[in-house]
Amino acid sequence: MHIFIDETGTFTGVGQPLSISMIGALIVPNARKRSLEREYGKLRKYLPIEKGEVKGKRLSESDIAKLMPILRHHDVIFEVAAIDLGIHTEEGIRRNQAARAEGMTSSLTDKHHQSLIDAIWKARRELEAYSLQLNIQSAVIFELIDRVIEHGTMYYSQRRPEELANFHWVIDAKGDNSIPTPWETWWTIFIKPALQSKMARDPMRSIKIGDYSHMRRFEFDEISDFMKNLLKPKPDGPKPMNLGLVLSESLRFSTAPEPGLELVDILTNATRRALRGNLQAEGWREIPSIMIARNPNTIQMLSLDTNIPESMKLPYGKTVMAFHKGAKSMLTAKNRKADW
Template sequence: MEENQGVTSLRINGAVFCASMIDLADHTVEDIAQHRARRSAGLAANLTDGHTQELRDSVAALQARMADFSDQLYVQGAVTIDLLYNVMQDMIVYHCQRFPKELGEFHWVIDAKNPGAVTNWEDWWSKTLVIWLQAMSLVKPGAMLPGGDYRHFRRFIFDELPEYLRDVAPYADRSGGAGIDLQKMYGESFRFSSEPEPGLELVDIVTNALRRGLIGNLGEPGWLPLRGLMIHRSDVYVSPVGLLPPDRKLARALLPTMNKFRLGGRIMATPSLAWPEDEPAAAK
């Protein structure tokens, strides 16, 4: 099967598969509109008198563009933000134990909608990405693993908390660093591509297998092997996204299928680690 061939190729190359999903049957048009309004207000939530008028005008322009997108594009953006947050958290902890050099560079390639040019939505989404991720990280900051090898990742860690975050970041022990420079992490190499790139094609295969499995259009042999590419956790491996008010919970109509993603994943922690000595200066 094409799906299993894709899983095999990704496993051979040491890939880890992260996934987020949304069940729109749990949501009304009003739910999405209210979530969009809350997110729009959040764009300007941390502006202070110290910010320039130019920045204020830029934020207002982003808010105006946000209001014009279809519900489909807005939902897609919200789910993708959730996915990238989980990717960021999982990959740092996973690779600091196994392949720490992989944390020295991040190359983000996004499947483009238009082969001719970046769309208005893609441009807006790429410009607000770090804002959403920063807000999520402030509420739920990622943990630095004791004993993890962060030598190559160190250049993405703030020595001091930036001034624009000092009034909004919660108190925390920052002896190991003041947080992650998301602008650098996502800004150094970020592009949209409509070309048939091998990485994007493999992601398309496994993502479609998961989607078809969740809606019942693909038998278990086609999507259960995906678990072997995912990180094991106490909850289900696929992150369910809800755009609901705080007083409402997801109905989880897909829970029987989602529960299949509680076993068979990769264990995050390694039993024991022995780091090699620092590389000689001449080899760096």
């Protein structure tokens, strides 16, 4: 499978109304990628172009609506993680940043390799030195990647299990391809061990009736004492998954106007515009049809401030609910009927 990732919003504006930023991911089956690119290319020439690229913020409702049948036909998945900084405080986000930084090193012991200890402490110091903006981005992307892997594997294990054999990550680059930004470097270094540790504490869900055989090559062949202590595999259970390999085997940052990156830009921008009230329903009502329903809400709205009341009424609440109601089921029609 191919995963294209892009962001929209400035990740700034704490305390200002509707300061919504989000990061989206479009998962495209490898078997359908060429066909999707071909069909998108036919429509692309009619879309507004800015500096050689299609920009989602420039598309009209009818432009976006025309893309949805193509995306549904190619069995893609759209995931998004968002944050409304308008209901946050800087103090609350700083507390969250400090807690996440502390959590990065809290489990390190003298049993860990010194190189690992040095690398994690370096990543922690970089996180602590980050601007508020980059701290928020790191929190949002972490949640998105976790969800992409879990949902992507569960969904295609029932429909296209061969897609689980390879994971190709393409991230919209903000700097020069030859010179990654500090954010891009930190992302590629830290996200892998962080997700592995999270999986140890809270294992990713799977479906009993799913076919995960194509993922066996990502299982640990040999598990070090450290990883055994972290993952605690059962003698008669499945081998733990090497998420570092899943994330790093094929990962690149791209500045090119690739179809997948343009499409995820369109979808992510449209979703943000919908929440901000800047896009009529014609432009977003079908986007949920390529999203997987997730409780309590399909659009994942992060909270990095413990002072935010859970019962707070938000102006985009009805839109979030509409996305949730329109999302598709994780299970196939056959599996929904099965007694398992």
